[in-house]
Amino acid sequence: MVLTPHRPAAPSPTVTEQRLHALTDVPAPVPGRPREPVHDGPLDVGPLAPGVGHVLVVDVDERADPGDEAPRSTLLAGHLARRAASVAVLDGSTAPPHRPDLVIGFTPPLEDARIAHRAAREAGARLIVVVQELLQRATYGLSDVEAERRVLRDADVVAIASETFRDAVRGYGVPDERIGVLPDWAHVVPTWLDRRDARRALGWPQRGFLAVHTGMGARHDPECVVEAARLAGPDVQVALVGTGPRDARVRALAAGLPNVIVAGPLDPRTRPLSLVAADVLILTEALAPGQLSLPGELASSLAAARPVVAAAEPGSVVRAELRRADGAGVVVPAHSALRLAEALVALRADPTRRVAMGLAGLAHAEAELSLEGSLARFDALVDAALSRPPAAAAAPAGS
Secondary structure, eight states, rough: OOSSSSOOOOOOOOOHHHHHHHHSOOOOOOSSSSOOOOTTOOOOOOOOSSSEEEEEEOOOOOOOOOOSSHHHHHHHHHTTTTTSSSEEEEOOSSSSSSSSSEEEESSSSHHHHHHHHHHHHHHOEEEEEEEEEEEGGGGOOOHHHHHHHHHHHSSSEEEEGGGGGGHHHHTTOOOGEEEEEEOOOOOSSSOOOOOOHHHHHHHHHHEEEEEEOOOTTTTHHHHHHHHHHHOOTTEEEEEEEEOSSSHHHHHHHHHTTTTTEEEEEEOOTTHHHHHHHHHHEEEEEEOTOOOOEETHHHHHHHHHTTTTTEEETOOOHHHHHHHSTTSSEEEEETTTHHHHHHHHHHHHHOOOHHHHHHOOOOOOHHHOOOOHHHHHHHHHHHHHHHOOOOOHHSTTTTT
16 A cells, blocks of 8 residues: 555656746735745735845855755845845855845854854844754853853844744844744655655665664664664664764764664755655754754654654653644654654554544645745845844944
8 A cells, every 4th residue: 555645747847946936926926916925823914015136045064954955045035036126145265256145144053143243233234043953051061052142132033943942032022013924844855656656766675664864963863763772662664864973983882783774864856865765764863951953954854744753851842843843743852862763653543533634734834834835924024124223233232
């Protein structure tokens, strides 16, 4: 029985082609006609601004999300180019060609947001900071936490990827009228092949229950996944995708476990296949106390129409977002290999539940996490930033 939701057969465009198609599908502003704002909460949009002027997008660490061909900054810059006089992406190697009227920064990494903050101050420009992670506490050093507070407080708009960030941003002194929601979108576009075809293309076992985990970085816990596979036994196969400083340790732990595949990094062609190949997708967190982070894999996992099992920290963004995607995920305590193993074994035994969970995730992703929807919200955030005097330029020099 094929559990993948039916999709019409069609040639599979590259991720970049799909992104460009989505960009051109978003209606361009019509001169003299106000655009309908799309936003959540009390964000003060003010009068809509048809033109943007010169834009500087700061992404010194310009990297794509796993398996995606275009970084987030590139997509937003391309979208802004339709209504801006010019758009420059500052990558650390060249100076911007124009004095900017609007500066876009991102965190993480915090350093990019700091550079954007400084550029906005020097130019007297408006500043938008897109937030997918907050440090909050002195685990990272008081200087980093203070820098995070200063950057967000001085921003004209703080674009949070989840409502879970709102209280923390308020705590830094940012009023609600300067906080908007910019949901993350599915950076890895699922390829709607049969599950066995995807596994065959990856060289993975074509039969049996398979759970796929992405991430070997500091914010993930792949060691927990390997231990969960050991506890779950041979009927639960697990594949770990990605690369990072923990590769050697993970491979050592997985040695001798025939139900564990350490796949390493996948390219933009094969990364979507890993989502389709899975019966279940695993997310893990390893965060410092007080840290809030939205993993880039979450939106793609929901869009893949697969159940999500998350080993997540208390009060985390992942827990909150899976509650919003009602019925799409199972959450177990972070670092608990036993609870993770129990969740995988239970889902293996219940294919009907897996299908229902996957369809719930897909419905949530299509309604809330589409690229088109995020770009419409981004337009509203840009209009909000341009509707008020620059906050960064107005702040005291020593603040």
